[in-house]
Amino acid sequence: MSPRRHSLTPSLRRAGRRLLAWLLAFPLALPFTFSLTLSLAIPAVHAAESLRYPTTFDGDAAAALVIHGALDLPQVRPLLDAFHRDHPDVALHYRNLTTLALHERFLKAPAEADVLISSAMPWQYRLANDGQAQPLDTPAARRWPAWARWRSELFAVTFEPIVMVVNEAIIERFGEVRSHADLLALLERQSESLRGRVVTYDPAISGAGYTYAIEESRLSPRYWELVAALGEAEAALVGTTGEMLEGLIEGRYLVGYNLLGSYARERLANHPRLKIVVPEDYALVTQRLALVPRLAPHPETARRFLDYLIGERGQEVLARETPLGAIHPSLEGPGTAASLRRQRGDALRPITLGPGLLATLDDLKREALLTRWRREFMRRRRH
């Protein structure tokens, strides 16, 4: 992939579109669920997915709410159920979209949706930065931890660590893999035995993989050692967490690196041989960001929903009934950020909700990083 591929971009919009096209493979939209295992590669199916909750009220009292989310129906359903119970007067329409479709649809029709929930953090951040979001000023919003929101416009609602998945066979043969350092040592020592049995994101085709690569390269220069070691082990590069999980379950891969923890947890519940490792030295944490568009057609209900989402009630549903991880500081127990923090402490590195995310979207930045990544990946490879 040469920098030439992206020749001079005459306009920002076109650059953005190209970026969108590239980020098609952003996996966080969950194109891979149990119900849809067979149609893995057809995100279009999901674009049509939607949930409707009719209002129990008649006439003027009824309010409408349109939510566009990159959250699969099994995960979003408990949330919407609870909201509908509390607010039966709201006619709710949830559309499940991929992160790309969600973003493109918003750019085309900014007045269509009332709430956007997406795991594509840079894009959501960029929308808010450009003034496309409206502020939410409620007690819950003010109490929301500062690291999990930007201004009062953008709110992180979930807490999903990026994990490794290690087959028990590896642990039995080579010992525990608890950290990036362990993984690096394992790869460097056992590159022969692991050749082709390690899987990770291809940052060139996966937006999530690229985001993690940028974050990890900022965290430590040793990341490049790891990339080189992955290259030496001829790691398989794929586009989505789903593909990685497939390969791990099928036994094609023994080690998976940088998987989305929330999916892995759900998917591997019945596979005790596959061990989920939240690294002890550092673990990236990604968050789904919710915002209310400035031109939302039903801003009142939109604010109610967002307030519910970051309120104790919504977060409790999130913690108990989904694998997404709740942030609300008063919640304890499994499925919350607090419990994860107690286990991993300072090792958790939530992706910073700040202007640094804008750099992720920079065309040239991406080319520069990918060039470096490819170079490092190929460095120790035998030809």
Place this chain on the structure above:
Amino acid sequence: MTRGDSLSRRLLVWLLLPLLVLGSLMLLQAWFEARRTADRAFDRLLEAASLAIAEQVQWQDDRLWLDLPPAALEMLATDAEERVFYSLIDRRGRMITGNAELPGDQREAVSDDDTLLYRDVTWQGLSVRQGVRRTRLEDWQLREPFEVRVAHSREGRDALAAELWRANLAMILAMAALAIVALLLAIRTALAPLTRLRRAIRSRDPRTLAPLELRLPRELAELRDTVNELLARMRRVRANQERFIGDASHQLRTPLAGLSARAELALRQDDPARWREALVAMQATSSRTARLAMQLLSLTRLANPEYRPERAPLSLNAIAREAVREHWTACHRAGVDLGVATAAADVEILGIDWQLAEALGNLIDNARRYGARHVTIRVGEQPPSLSIEDDGPGIPAARRTLMLRPFHRDRDDLEGSGLGLAIVDGIARTHGARLAMSAGPGGVGLRVTLRFPGDSP
């Protein structure tokens, strides 16, 4: 002190008003200063961020290349979570990369080297502060100019400006409060002598006319002196009044005592002829006493400064002729020749006819009484005047002023009251005229002249 128009209120208003205007100006200036300071402080961020970006710009594959440092964007956002924008522009003005097509800055750079221009712009409805850095790549053969544009929203600046302004506001308000307290104290101190003066006047015995003895500042000392002068005049007036009353009661007591004695004498006798004789004498005395009382009354009236009768245009010729007509019979009977010399043209003045008639009557009466044979009323034109000339014994020049005092008589004269000339003097003063006495024509007798102000009404 605060009721109605008060000195302290005037002072307060005229001192507070400029103070308020000044204070408002200071607040305004403080606001602009706070904004400028905040901008200066935050422009450093634009400078640092644009520099951090510019340093990463390279020439690669025949084009500008940028490995955007995320820290450059992060430093643009402070605790206020500003919105952040950047773009890299090549020599032809095309955007190489960035998250916003920020407008350029048309201003000419001061120098060709690295320059940085700041300004406030509106980008897609957002009010942002923009820094444009113009610089160029310096390579062995290559000199490629480019522009880094960075911008962020104003929240942090506004917060800092508000904070600075609030600090200033507190200081200015404290200063204003101090100034007002000082002002009130100063006004109270400055007006204290006035209060002392008032108290001194109020606490005086209302009957006393003694001068005020009080140490006062210069402006008030003048007022005190003026009051003291007034008091001195009042003391003189009161002395005069007391003497007049004494004189008047003495004058009235003498004829009344005479009447009483005469009546007693007559009652002891039985002869009706004697009674008649006594009654005639008593009638003469009582009519003289009545005339005296009349004169006292009119003199009192004339001496009253509040008494301001309406003055009407009068012809002096007519007045003189009327006086002759009135007094001719009496004079003729006494063997006095009364004549009039009117002016050729009619002379008009503003005056009160009955007063002038009384003055002429008094003067004619005096002349007759003091033994004149010829009395002439003369009307003068330039200035308008009335004169009475007689050929009587006259009054020596040294004693003429004395004659104007009430109850002063030239000779021992039982008939006269001693009020005639005093009344004439009072009438002259009412008319604003001057009373002059001189020797009559040919140095014989007396001439009394009333010279009226102006030559015509």
